[in-house]
Amino acid sequence: MHLDEKSARAFRLDLQAARENAIKDAEAFEGIIHAIERLGSFLLGRIEALGPYQPPLKDLAELSALASDIPSEWRELHTPFDLLYNEVKNARNDALHVGAYARHLTIHAIELAIVLEDALRIKETNLKEVKKMETTVSDFMIRNPVFAHSWQPISIVRQIMLTNSFSYLPVAMGDGKWRLVSDLAVAKYLQGCSNAKRKKRLATSLEEAMEDKDSFPSLDDAVCIHSSATIAQALNQSGGKPLLVTSKKAGSEIVGFLTPFDLL
Template sequence: VGVDPLVQNLMVSSPVTVESWQPLAHARQLMLMHSFSFLPVRLGDAWCLVSELGLAKYLKGGEGNDRWSESIATARSRGMELREIADDELLRPGMNANDVLARASVRDGPMLWLVVDDRRPDYLAGVLSPFELM
């Protein structure tokens, strides 16, 4: 109560991310340690989400444990499914959180919004989930 319903006031401002060069084993370890369903990663000019389902499907498709040491970028180029976030889906810190919630549609599975800096869309300022909006 008493807090402006702005994204910047409700977001997690120290997001855990994975880098495109880091191995899948590292991404999985972060997901397990923090009970995350998604990890943000910047690939080229786009923000993407590594999902636990995409990671599991890709790892099970390999022979033995040969895929654990692949980088996120390599795995994507070899068919690992990632959710690419369109620029118009990215949030900005000054947005009204009530408007974000009103525009959202219910989807299968968990939801995670990425919040980027107004001046530097390649910089992840935070993440926001429906949990923070309750």
């Protein structure tokens, strides 16, 4: 079957979600493999094992320079697609999937996902260009955004950041505005004090912590961008920090956020 821009995007986001989950769990390679199997069965037009999926997946992967061009020049840093795919396929068939072995398999699965994501991104862009459609923020933003509220304690802000590996977390302020709390601000607030004081600060609301200007750095105002904005506009407005994405259909609600990391 042929990929259109919508299916290319859906499979890219599927792989991205599985890869991000594997980064959090060093043994969560199965999610990536299942995403690859879904893509392979779509391209092949039938359900098979990993082996028969390799030819159509390779054809897709070759859209990306990461499949063979870059590995041929930087072999000590990048593994060619065929070799990477065979390593994942063979390792998946082995019975022992624990400890260091599973972590090794997860690393290869992540690398394989990165190649296919890049190819799908190129495929999606090429299809849009044919239809004279521009790539927009909505194509790369993180949906169902996670954010904190100013009334919540520092403990939950810290927990959300650690759980999601966030450097910045959007905060809904009581005045209807959005701000960004950084991992640096939380670290400065909690480190270098006694255990008793740290316990008290963990239980302090973000709003109260912000009033302690000597201990808690001021929060940056969040920059909002419309979902229909171009990627070039997003990069110009980012300043290295997340952008909060809005939509006319959602009113004042935030429908997603976009970071420079999402555009790599």
